[in-house]
Amino acid sequence: MPANLQQEMRRGEAPMPETADVVIIGGGIIGASVAWSLARRQAGRIVVLEKEKHTGRGSTAYSAGGVREQFSSEINILMSHYSLDVYARFSREMDQDIDYKQAGYMFLASTKATAQALIQSVALQNRLGVDSCIITAAQAREHVRDLFVDDIQAAAYNARDGYVDPASICQGYVQRARDMGVEFRTSTTVTGINVQGDRVTGVITSDGQVGTDTVVNACGPYLREIGEMAGVDVPARPYRRMLFITEEFSLSPNLVPLTIDMTTGFYFRDEGRGLMIGLANAAEPSSFNTTLDWDYLPTILEHALHRIPTVEDAEIGKGWAGLYDITPDHHALLGAFPERPNFYLAGGFSGHGVMHAPAAACVITEIILDGVASTLDVTSLAPTRVREGRLLHEQNVI
Ligand SMILES: Cc1cc2nc3c(=O)[nH]c(=O)nc-3n(C[C@H](O)[C@H](O)[C@H](O)COP(=O)(O)OP(=O)(O)OC[C@H]3O[C@@H](n4cnc5c(N)ncnc54)[C@H](O)[C@@H]3O)c2cc1C
Missing domain, CATH: 3.30.9.10 (D-Amino Acid Oxidase, subunit A, domain 2)
Known part of the structure; x- marks a missing residue:
């Protein structure tokens, strides 16, 4: 969307905050679930930046909505197992029907x-x-x-595998995150990232800059482009x-x-x-x-x-x-590179982002706030694994 059109659409909105505790780039199912999860842990002022007019218009809108525990790698099975538990409770706990059909x-x-x-x-x-x-x-x-x-x-x-409505899940996370004060700034394109030393210090957008000490890159297929802005080579x-x-x-x-x-x-x-x-x-x-x-x-x-x-x-x-x-091994990238320790990746889902969103949001939140994920051991999903040649293997990929 052209920058002047974006500005036109934002008329009347509050200006971009000068600073935020966490800036999440991307308002798809991953950005929305991470925002909700961080807000639940009271992570401070959270701003989600989304270039489209509405959230959930990226890959999330085109998904087949399949959710399954049938993987061949342990971490993929565990990510799904956790996430399907969440989806089974979602409509009750998040007040949003997600049309979870356990068709197998x-x-x-x-x-x-x-x-x-x-x-x-x-x-x-x-x-x-x-x-x-x-x-x-x-x-x-x-x-x-x-x-x-x-x-x-x-x-x-x-039998517990099946399919869900990804748009409803995304909107459920957006609504409940908004209820907790998360700011979703749509029609806002990220165009650059400020870096000082090894740390990101702010995000430049079509609507001005926001300073921050924590950035989550949840840009789906644009993960690599946003990574380049922060000076890291994202293997997706x-x-x-x-x-x-x-x-x-x-x-x-x-x-x-x-x-x-x-x-x-x-x-x-x-x-x-x-x-x-x-x-x-x-x-x-x-x-x-x-x-x-x-x-x-x-x-x-x-x-x-x-x-x-x-x-x-x-x-x-x-x-x-x-x-x-x-990604080269069809597994997600969750965590930061040591050379950019406050720039977190939540992406590279290789066709499994809907079925892994709840688990990904949970562990990224723990990595950001506690330094390490405790709900699931996701050290095998560290982004460094690719350049270090520690690739995982998954055969159940479509
Ligand atoms: C045909 C198809 C079928 C699929 N089937 C399944 C399935 O059955 N099960 C499953 O689990 N997964 C499936 N997937 C994969 C799933 O859709 C993705 O893994 C998931 O939607 C990724 O979510 P995301 O939030 O990371 O990405 P997205 O939904 O793409 O969100 C990223 C957001 O970042 C925004 N963005 C990008 N660049 C910028 C920028 N510069 N500034 C601001 N915002 C920006 C985009 O507009 C977008 O909204 C399928 C995908 C496709 C295409």
């Missing part, structure tokens, strides 16, 4: 190697308190009536992801689990009266392109037709494209 997630393995990997992941999930289980191809078909299972060696299922890149929605089409009288074909990465779930289908284009380079590419649809349909032959009868009604913020 189902991973399908059609090779021996993927079946073995699924078995190992489920064993780890069970050890960490997740009720996932290995099911047969026939049982998979009980969840999805028209599923082609002749090539399925094993499947994994977890934006990648386009597309989803298509069929017209009315039913695979089951019940909710269809979010089902993932592990071999191809093709996935689908219920969406309204139709089906949501998606598949990452692994060959596409990093970019900020969010144009929906209808030419890619035939590739997705090819995989869809293999797995659900009756999709042949379905019309594709619409679709959308958004950005993942991806």
Whole structure:
């Protein structure tokens, strides 16, 4: 949005404060949840800066809303386990319905190697308190009536997984954070960050400057750009992801689990009266392109037709494209670089930002206020791990 238009829209608003205890850059689900979490710990004056006219208009608005505990890495499982507990209580505690549908997630393995990997992941999930289980191809078909299972060696299922409405979660956090005095300054673009020595001292915006001793970079796909302003090299890149929605089409009288074909990465779930289908284009380079590419649809349909032959009868009604913020090991970046100790990253969620937001907000708050996270040990997610070559591994990525 042009700077003069932003200024026009802010007429009548209170001026940018001279200082704040914490400045959060980005008003998506991560910035909003971090703001709420810090306010609950009475972290002082908290200002959230968001370039769009409204909060929640970045990647959060384009998410499939899937939430799952079925990961292969311990820290991802624990982040989800914590977050799904929060989402189960969210409407009651935050006074905001989030449409949490526990439709389950189902991973399908059609090779021996993927079946073995699924078995190992489920064993780890069970050890960490997740009720996932290995099911047969026939049982998979009980969840999805028209599923082609002749090539399925094993499947994994977890009933507590499902999907939520990310926009409602984001707004729930924004509202409750506002109730506690957090200032959300929309139509405000961050254009620079002041640094003295190794510390950030303030944030420059289209609406003036705000001095601070604590900055949280929660800019989703723009994590790296904001990092550059603070003089750090953030190892995350934006990648386009597309989803298509069929017209009315039913695979089951019940909710269809979010089902993932592990071999191809093709996935689908219920969406309204139709089906949501998606598949990452692994060959596409990093970019900020969010144009929906209808030419890619035939590739997705090819995989869809293999797995659900009756999709042949379905019309594709619409679709959308958004950005993942991806790190080299598909794990989040939580914490600060030692050379910029008061500039915290909360990003790089690699397609898991909705399902990990509550846990991320909790641990970033603890890192900022207590120096170390105590609810979950997230030292493995330190941003330094990438340049130090301590990459994690996650196989359940879509
Ligand atoms: C197609 C698709 C499907 C997905 N499906 C899932 C899913 O099923 N489950 C799941 O958990 N996740 C999913 N994700 C990922 C999820 O949407 C993201 O991980 C999550 O929304 C990240 O939230 P965020 O707050 O970090 O980023 P964003 O929502 O992008 O928020 C960042 C904010 O920063 C603002 N900003 C950027 N630059 C500036 C600046 N210079 N100044 C001020 N503000 C700025 C942006 O406007 C934006 O509002 C999906 C993503 C896509 C695209």
